[in-house]
Amino acid sequence: MNAAAAExxxxxxxxxxxxxxxxxxxxxxxxxPPEAIEERLSALPAGNGREGALxxxxxTSRGGLEAVRAxxxxxxxxHTAAADHESPEALVARVAAAYDRAVAVAxxxxxxxxxxxxxxxxxxxxxxxxxxxxxxxxxxxDRDVLDLGCGIGRVAAALAPRCRSVLGLDASPRMxxxxxxxxxxxxxxxxxxxxxxxxxxxxxxxxxLVLAVDSFPYVVQAGGAVADRHLEDAxxxxxxxxxxxxxxxxxxxxxxxxxxxxxxxxxAGGWTLAVDGARPFALWDGTAFLLRRP
Ligand SMILES: C[S@@+](CC[C@H](N)C(=O)[O-])C[C@H]1O[C@@H](n2cnc3c(N)ncnc32)[C@H](O)[C@@H]1O
Numbered sequence: 001m002n003a004a005a006a007e008x009x010x011x012x013x014x015x016x017x018x019x020x021x022x023x024x025x026x027x028x029x030x031x032x033p034p035e036a037i038e039e040r041l042s043a044l045p046a047g048n049g050r051e052g053a054l055x056x057x058x059x060t061s062r063g064g065l066e067a068v069r070a071x072x073x074x075x076x077x078x079h080t081a082a083a084d085h086e087s088p089e090a091l092v093a094r095v096a097a098a099y100d101r102a103v104a105v106a107x108x109x110x111x112x113x114x115x116x117x118x119x120x121x122x123x124x125x126x127x128x129x130x131x132x133x134x135x136x137x138x139x140x141x142d143r144d145v146l147d148l149g150c151g152i153g154r155v156a157a158a159l160a161p162r163c164r165s166v167l168g169l170d171a172s173p174r175m176x177x178x179x180x181x182x183x184x185x186x187x188x189x190x191x192x193x194x195x196x197x198x199x200x201x202x203x204x205x206x207x208x209l210v211l212a213v214d215s216f217p218y219v220v221q222a223g224g225a226v227a228d229r230h231l232e233d234a235x236x237x238x239x240x241x242x243x244x245x246x247x248x249x250x251x252x253x254x255x256x257x258x259x260x261x262x263x264x265x266x267x268a269g270g271w272t273l274a275v276d277g278a279r280p281f282a283l284w285d286g287t288a289f290l291l292r293r294p
Contacts, residue, residue: 088197092226
């Protein structure tokens with residue numbers, strides 16, 4: 001149990017810096033048992049109303065928190081970098097197997113623990129991502145989009161009505177199967193698996209937008225060379241005037257290290273770094289990087 005991480009989540013939530021949904025998810029991810037969360041929330045002094053919002057959400061989300069716990073226990077996902085003896089292929093296979101297990105237990109929570117496995121919360125989080133993409137003028141009816149690490153396809157499906165085509169790729173076969181089950185009949189939306197170590201299979205100049213929503217941390221986890229290769233392949237696959245949006249670049253917890261990587265990729269690939277680690281969302285605490293191809 002990481003009590004310090006749980007306390008930090010509470011502090012950030014009470015300060016209005018993360019949503020109650022993210023705070024509760026972080027407390028579960030920190031390993032706090034249900035009774036400890038209950039006790040800690042009931043001991044919060046009255047303040048600016050955020051403690052009430054948190055306690056209220058907790059009251060209505062007990063089932064969701066249990067689903068997150070069950071999903072985490074089954075997935076056994078860890079965010080540590082590849083061990084010396086572990087090849088990038090082996091790490092990708094390990095992560096994909098963890099997501100295979102996670103999606104079978106709690107699909108919404110498996111792609112976003114802060115959804116607390118509630119489809120309505122996940123839909124609200126998806127709407128804020130799509131609104132940001134629209135504000136950045138990245139979605140239009142003449143655009144072809146790649147959703148890398150698409151999970152159950154919630155972002156890809158939300159983009160399909162507003163774009164010419166969307167391709168969702170994921171390293172986890174069961175995620176792809178779930179995305180197909182949910183959205184397989186949408187005509188301009190396709191799903192498939194990706195090896196997870198590169199994007200070499202993509203044709204040159206075939207997309208206007210490559211989007212990675214909370215999936216790039218696993219690419220980074222597979223090693224610097226794997227992340228570099230993804231950027232090189234994306235630079236080839238994205239048309240002039242297109243972009244690569246990375247929402248959460250890593251789980252290192254070091255924004256400056258993420259910014260250094262983004263800057264290095266921008267220089268190496270001839271991208272313009274248009275958004276450099278912003279926090280544009282209210283519900284989700286994701287960090288946005290946007291590389292534009294002039
Ligand atoms: C936190 S989930 C996010 C899913 C989806 N983008 C969303 O936001 O709903 C991370 C996803 O990335 C996928 N993933 C992990 N490593 C990957 C890799 N190297 N290449 C492609 N997908 C990967 C996982 O299987 C999982 O579906």
